[in-house]
Amino acid sequence: MTTMTEASVREFKMPDVGEGLTEAEILKWYVKPGDEVTDGQVVCEVETAKAAVELPIPYDGVVRELHFPEGTTVDVGTSIIAVDVSGGTAPVEAPAPAAEPESEPEKKPEGRQPVLVGYGVAVSSTKRRPRKGPQVPVQEPAPVQETSVVIQTELNGHGAPVAALKERPLAKPPVRKLAKDLGVDLTTIVPSGPDGIITREDVHAAAAPEPAVVETPAPTAAPTQAPAPVPTYDTARETRIPVKGVRKATAAAMVGSAFTAPHVTEFVTVDVTRTMKLVEELKQDKELQGLRVNPLLLIAKALLVAIKRNPDVNASWDEANQEIVQKHYVNLGIAAATPRGLIVPNIKDAHAKTLPQLAQALGELVVTAKDGKTSPAAMQGGTVTITNVGVFGVDTGTPILNPGESAILAVGSIKLQPWVHKGKVKPRQVTTLALSFDHRLVDGELGSKVLADVAAILEQPKRLITWA
Known part of the structure; x- marks a missing residue:
């Protein structure tokens, strides 16, 4: 019987904190026994x-009790704490009343044994009716066997079975021809078709070579010796880090995307001097005080405007249904x-946000990501992505699409460079943009229009007003 102490203990199981996840690693415990x-x-x-x-x-x-230490990977559904x-805050399950009636067992039918559900059959002298084979006569089996042996002995003369007297195998004419062409004796085949009919598959199986059976012992012996050698390495010269968590998922996603979606990347170098001036002006705007105002904010807004002008770029490829799914929303x-690797959270319905709302959402996204508090829901359902490699001093790159998305825009570093402006060479703020897109969804013309629109807005940010 369950004691009161045992009944008052609740086991908290590892939940599925994200869609389709099967495991999670315990990073840190905040409590102890x-x-x-x-x-x-x-x-x-x-x-x-x-x-x-x-x-x-x-x-x-x-x-x-804490069932697992920090650093342990636990399957979803496994109890962790x-x-x-017993303080009474949670309901205690009452013991099942079915355990009481042991002293007075239920009356069972005589001669029958209890099984898992109900009772088994009664023990009796009843005999089963003998099962009939497909070609066995109704007579008792023993006399038939003796008669067949006598007939074979008399007709053969020295007791050997006569092949001609065997019953003719059942097979259709095409199957018989196939057997003849392959040199297969139909009398040696065990039929698998209905009513004992030999099928084409039976003939092919009989004609197939059988040396494969001899090779089977070789693989079984190899695994027993394989685990013996343990690979070693110089810990002073190498550090090995297990691939798991975010890094493992990112690696799998990037490999899947690179070898599934045909990538095309286009580049454009643009003068963003006016955009940089507008950033400085917006930082003084009262409506944007306390919000994250930087070049990435205006680049994000420019991309959203370009998508609005070219909505076909915002789509996904449904391989199962062989359909192109056009999205009427943008999750940017x-x-x-x-520290745990690259993640791509997205701003839901970014297309519907004003510049201050976009700035606030962008700031919250960055802070949450740096703190490692990004939820799985925030990384699902993205449609188009921006990656800012310029923060690392990189001019540009050829980014890989986030799985399920149609395009990704890489932003290079913004540098002061000589640039022809109004017929004269002057120092200007210049950057290079790279747009990678799924060529199944986006052709060269559409991809070029989107990238050209983004560049035009960053060169003349006043277009945000007229194009938005």
């Missing part, structure tokens, strides 16, 4: 294949480098 916890209190931080997530406990009580809720992804 003996600590009191309350409903909604964060007890640990875990890292999934998409992000680091804090897990709250769903009831009050005292921590009884036990909490004693922003690639962010974190």
Whole structure:
């Protein structure tokens, strides 16, 4: 019988904190055995294949046991912490009443044994009717066997079975011709067709060579010896880091995207001097005080305007249904480098946001990503992405599409360079943009129009007013 202490313990299982995830690594415990916890209190931080997530406990009580140490990868659905809720905050399940009636067992039908459900058949002297084979006569089997042996002995003369007296195998004329062409004796084939008919597959199987059976012992012996040698390396000269969590998911996604979607990348170098001046002016705007105002904000707005002018670029490829899915919304992804690897959270419905709203959303996205608190939901459903490689001093790149998206814009570093402006060579703020797109969805003309529109807006940011 379950004791009161055991009945008051609740096991908190690893939840699926993201769509389709199967495991998570415990990064940090915030509690230890003996600590009191309350409903909604964060007890640990875990890292999934998409992000680091804090897990709250769903009831009050005292921590009884932590089932796994930090750094352990745990399958979804596995209990990770036990909490004693005997304080009465959580309902205690009553013991099942079915355990009581052991002293007076239920009356069973005589001669029948209880099984998992109901009762088995009664033990009796009833005999089963003998099963009939497909070609066995109704007579008793023993006399028939003896008669057949006598007939074969008399006709053969020295007791050997006569092949001509065997019953003719059942097979259709095309199958018989196939067997003849392949040199297969139909009398040696075990039929698999209905009513004992030999099929073409039976003939091909009989004609197939059988040396494969001899080769089977070789592979079985190899695995027993393979695990013996343990690879070693010089720890002073090498460091090996297990691939898991966000890095593992990112690697798999990039490989899948690179070898699934045909990538095309186009480049344009643009004078962004006026955009940089506008950034400085916007920083003084009262409506944008306290918000994140930088070149990336205006580049994001320029891309959203370009998508509005060329909506066909905002789509995805449905391989299963062989359809192009055009999106009437833009979930703008922003690639962010974190200590756990590259992640791409997105701003939901970015197309509908004003410049101040976009600035606020961009600021929250960056801070959350740096703190490692990005939720899995924030990284799902993206349509188009921006990656700012310019922050690392890189001129440009050929970015790989985020899986399921149609395009990604890489922004290079903004540098003071000599530039022909109004017929004279002058120092101007210049950058290079690179747009990679899925060539199944976006042809060269459409991709060029989108990239040209972004460049035109950054060169003349007043177009944001007329084109938006």
